Amino acid sequence: MRSESVGWPRPFQGLTAFLWTEVLVQAHEELAMATSMVVQGVLLVFVWILDPTLIGVALLGAVLFSMFTMGQRVLNEAAYLRIDHKANELYLAGPLTAEGYFLGLSAGVMIVYLPPVVIVGILAGLVVHLTLVEVGLLIVLAFGVWVCAASIGYIFSTAFRENRAIWAYSSLFFNVFGVLPPVFYPLTKFPVALRPIVLLMPPSAAAAILQTAIGAVRPPAGEITLAAVGLVVEAVLLFALAVYWARRTARER
């Protein structure tokens, strides 16, 4: 039996090439890249009008919200490629592994939509005067939020059988969980009794940690511990679940 591939399949063989493919595909949608910041921009204007002193918190929230909504793009893209193009069949019936397909697609989407987020991040850094440690924390938290969002997006993408259903539901989840909880506004403005719920949501957990780090809020230590532990556990579990789900759904039942 002859083969062009190198012996046994490796978990991430071909991932970089597939990632680059996705970057090329996504990069043709310049308008989508520009409009990806519209919701964040509108919310920033609201915050600026209502309380200009909160603009720093809102800018940091915009970075985290943007990373969270990338999950929606992963959901849309993965479902579209599967339903309309059968790209999953083309790639998965080959050496590229299911986890390589999931990661390549998710990272490709992230890379293309990252530049506007970086610009907002730089703006936030200038307004809030972030230290290097706080910049590092922002990057780590943003990455954690992205891992959660991309995993959720990919898992949910496998549930849809037609694209019209995706358009109706996908934005709902990511906007509601990114806008309602204290991401663009301080954690302390949220009812105390309901805080454990929002501290277990990736974007608001990351925002609470950042807001505490820059001194914008001073919540009880227990709340920040809950946010930090919750975010780490969720990121690890959701990523593991997404890899498991990608492998499981590589073959229909």
Place this chain on the structure above:
Amino acid sequence: MTDLALRSVGLRKTYRTKGSPPVEALAGVTLEVRSGERVALLGRNGAGKTTFLRIASTLLRPTAGAVEIFGVDVDQHPERVRPYIAVVPQEGKPFFHLTPREQVYTYLRARGLSRETGKARAEAALEAMGLTDFADRLAITLSGGQRQRTMVATVLATEAPFLFLDEPTIGMDPFARRSVWASLRALSRRGSTIMLTTHYLDEADELSERLYIIDRGVVRVSGTSEELKRSVGGTLKVHMPGGAAEIERFRSFGRCVPDGTGLTVIAAPERLGELMGVAVAAHLTATVGPVTLEEAFLNVVGRSIDEE
């Protein structure tokens, strides 16, 4: 190492969807494909061809039975099979915002090929599929046939040891179809095993070394194109418009197939003169041609329908 590229034993697949009765797509398919062989699966819509192809190419799990590719069970060890296969999915489309050149090259790279090999194979495949003039146009601007050629070029460029093609030439013009046939023959000569489904019987006739006709989830008949044609009962077909009313006069010559008011008789060449004499006596005009795979297909599937 086995000489068999594919072995399917008692393969069954039942689709169960909530709110709908179960659908038995495969009811025990047993077949073999030798290494380097070109095989076509034929059948009516919904016969089970695509289900079989998807199970064999590790994209769908069977309900029962087993398929082995190069001696490896595809359901037990899909990860061991996948490096050796490539698939043109039914109704698959290239990425709309990639050019054919980018599509083929990036796919080869994602399969682990080096830059040099990827580039060389991509150029060769684009040329073989007649896509050179469109190679740098975004797929979204290409016609349906050109997009399908891009999909086929993408998969043929892999030169994978086992190629599955689900209706690969659908929407292609006759020139493009012949380009695909030539490329598949060339790959087969170099050792690749090819399994395809098609509704174009001339394509199956032209391309396949062996055919399997599947109906209602089982293999009804298999053999070479010539064997299947011979099974019809003659090598000539005589069509007579308005002949249906005179069917009794022709029953002794062979199988008679009424078609509205017309009649087609499958006959042996040595009785052609006698048959024509009867046709003239009945004031019928007749056209004579060789039996094609279509007659064999209709014969087999027709019998299957009669059994229903």
